[in-house]
Amino acid sequence: MKLSIVVPAHNEEENIGQAISEIIAEMTREKIDYEIIAVDDNSVDSTPAVLAEMSAKCPNVKIVRRNPPKGFGSAIREGLAHINGDAVAIVMGDLSDDPADVVRCFRKIEEGYDCVFGSRFIKGSKVRDYPLVKLLINRLANVFIKVLFLIKANDITNAFKLYKREVINAVQPLQSQYFNITVEIPLKAIVRGFTYVQIPINWYGRKSGVSKLGIKEMGRKYLFTVLHVWLEKILLTDEINKPARKRRVA
Ligand SMILES: Nc1nc2c(ncn2[C@@H]2O[C@H](COP(=O)(O)OP(=O)(O)O)[C@@H](O)[C@H]2O)c(=O)[nH]1
Ligand SMILES: [Mg+2]
Numbered sequence: 001m002k003l004s005i006v007v008p009a010h011n012e013e014e015n016i017g018q019a020i021s022e023i024i025a026e027m028t029r030e031k032i033d034y035e036i037i038a039v040d041d042n043s044v045d046s047t048p049a050v051l052a053e054m055s056a057k058c059p060n061v062k063i064v065r066r067n068p069p070k071g072f073g074s075a076i077r078e079g080l081a082h083i084n085g086d087a088v089a090i091v092m093g094d095l096s097d098d099p100a101d102v103v104r105c106f107r108k109i110e111e112g113y114d115c116v117f118g119s120r121f122i123k124g125s126k127v128r129d130y131p132l133v134k135l136l137i138n139r140l141a142n143v144f145i146k147v148l149f150l151i152k153a154n155d156i157t158n159a160f161k162l163y164k165r166e167v168i169n170a171v172q173p174l175q176s177q178y179f180n181i182t183v184e185i186p187l188k189a190i191v192r193g194f195t196y197v198q199i200p201i202n203w204y205g206r207k208s209g210v211s212k213l214g215i216k217e218m219g220r221k222y223l224f225t226v227l228h229v230w231l232e233k234i235l236l237t238d239e240i241n242k243p244a245r246k247r248r249v250a
Helices: 016-029 047-057 072-081 099-111 132-149 165-170 181-191 215-249
Strands: 003-009 034-040 061-065 087-090 115-119 126-128 161-164 196-200 202-204
Touching: 003 016, 003 072, 003 099, 016 034, 016 047, 016 099, 034 047, 034 072, 047 061, 072 087, 072 181, 087 099, 087 165, 099 115, 099 161, 099 196, 115 181, 132 181, 132 215, 161 165, 161 181, 165 181, 181 196, 181 215
Parallel strands: 003 034, 003 087, 034 061, 115 196, 126 202
Antiparallel strands: 087 161, 115 161
8 A cells, every 4th residue: 555645845944854854764664655745835945955855865755846826725735636645644844743653544544444633632642832822722623623523533623634545536626725624624534424543643843944824814714614514514414314214204
């Protein structure tokens, strides 16, 4: 089974080289057939040069360079359009995700799960330097999502997740241009009936560079996406129940 790893990067020169090297080392050590798709959104620092050097050294590293307008969601969608693997992992380029977690999650995909959701908030996970305000908003948002969708997964808003390729095909067309893609993909996968498991992962606050997530501007987009998929769930449930009700009447 081949694993594609999509890594979005925008002005990430201090982190992207190390992030990709660590993934390569982990995949090599674990003898996993892999490719890395680095999606650079027109970075104006040395990110493109670092990526070009990595790709020249390691043919498993492929680069997708996007033109404006930039956007985390658009970058992920473009990365997904280029995958050749049987499964895909979405991994950040700022060293916040742990490459060992990619392996742990991939083993769950190999076991047969359609999706693997990493959670930073269950027994066994380790979180370092999570900004307090972001943490509070995260916990509230995830409780809201859990209740709305009646699910146990408690870190849906985290981008770090793995999916079988068929899940990615089934959740199309994806709409999100920004960080709201982090909720669109897993919630659509759940609504469309794919299996998932949640396992503990580690997360480390960035040491260099700046965060591109503006919670204030994103809040409304997250809410819109969550409600949009929820509506789909309600309509789908209705569709599924309709024939059964009719059958009972007949
Ligand atoms: N290609 C691309 N990557 C992005 C964009 N915004 C953020 N990223 C990358 O996505 C990852 C997570 O972004 P980050 O700013 O750290 O978000 P945060 O961890 O939620 O604060 C990093 O690797 C960023 O370089 C974008 O518009 N385009
Ligand atoms: Mg980050």
